[in-house]
Amino acid sequence: MVTVVTHPLVQHKLSLMRDERTGVKEFRELAAEVSLLLAYEAMRDLETEPHPLNTPLVSGDFPMLTGKKLALVAILRAGLIMTDAIVQLVPAAKVGHIGLYRDPQSLQPVAYYNKLPADIAERRVFLTDPMLATGGSASAAISSLQAAGATSIKLMSILAAPEGIAVIERDHPEVEIVVAAIDSHLNDHGYIVPGLGDAGDRIYGTK
Numbered sequence: 001m002v003t004v005v006t007h008p009l010v011q012h013k014l015s016l017m018r019d020e021r022t023g024v025k026e027f028r029e030l031a032a033e034v035s036l037l038l039a040y041e042a043m044r045d046l047e048t049e050p051h052p053l054n055t056p057l058v059s060g061d062f063p064m065l066t067g068k069k070l071a072l073v074a075i076l077r078a079g080l081i082m083t084d085a086i087v088q089l090v091p092a093a094k095v096g097h098i099g100l101y102r103d104p105q106s107l108q109p110v111a112y113y114n115k116l117p118a119d120i121a122e123r124r125v126f127l128t129d130p131m132l133a134t135g136g137s138a139s140a141a142i143s144s145l146q147a148a149g150a151t152s153i154k155l156m157s158i159l160a161a162p163e164g165i166a167v168i169e170r171d172h173p174e175v176e177i178v179v180a181a182i183d184s185h186l187n188d189h190g191y192i193v194p195g196l197g198d199a200g201d202r203i204y205g206t207k
């Protein structure tokens with residue numbers, strides 16, 4: 001299942017991210033803002049339970065989060081900008097990191113780091129990577145989350161290519177995907193078109 005967050009605020013901020021004139025500082029700020037808005041949608045189905053408390057005026061039962069605890073997991077590097085933003089909304093969430101880079105020739109993901117909360121199997125996992133291109137990185141990250149015992153996983157990306165969505169639907173049909181937009185296609189180098197370029201380089205200023 002794929003949710004595209006078509007809210008005008010998200011679309012406006014995404015267009016600013018696409019603009020090649022947008023510099024590192026503004027790109028980072030926009031990526032964080034879009035991540036918060038995606039999280040608002042991705043976390044729409046969190047469970048709540050009435051909780052007794054006293055307001056200054058009356059006693060009553062009021063909704064508070066319940067159910068499984070949360071884990072945010074970033075695919076390094078670029079996913080960090082998303083978890084760093086989203087953890088502000090859910091400060092009790094644990095945060096995991098999966099280090100993957102995409103080999104520029106083969107476009108296959110290469111794993112270099114993995115550190116997940118020990119109780120990941122008991123948590124709802126929100127996996128973040130701004131770019132879902134061929135889908136190889138996200139699919140590999142989902143497989144390593146599942147190998148660690150995670151059963152409830154949502155993938156959050158800012159931008160996706162149809163090819164990447166198809167790979168996740170094929171490899172991990174149980175994983176819901178939340179994105180701000182699905183672009184036209186991948187170019188010969190595996191970049192999303194029209195896209196926004198290399199997300200990691202634009203966030204960290206490495207090009």
Ligand SMILES: O=P(O)(O)OC[C@H]1O[C@H](OP(=O)(O)OP(=O)(O)O)[C@H](O)[C@@H]1O
Nearest residue numbers: 076077078101102133134135136137200
């Ligand atoms: O869907 P895929 O084809 O696997 O491509 C997407 C991956 O490519 C980018 O990472 P990159 O390899 O550039 O690493 P970085 O985040 O460290 O820059 C991006 O952040 C994704 O992780």
Ligand SMILES: O=c1cc[nH]c(=O)[nH]1
Nearest residue numbers: 133191192197198199
């Ligand atoms: O368009 C793309 C594809 C993969 N990784 C990126 O950062 N951008």
Ligand SMILES: [Mg+2]
Nearest residue numbers: 198199200201
């Ligand atoms: Mg990169």
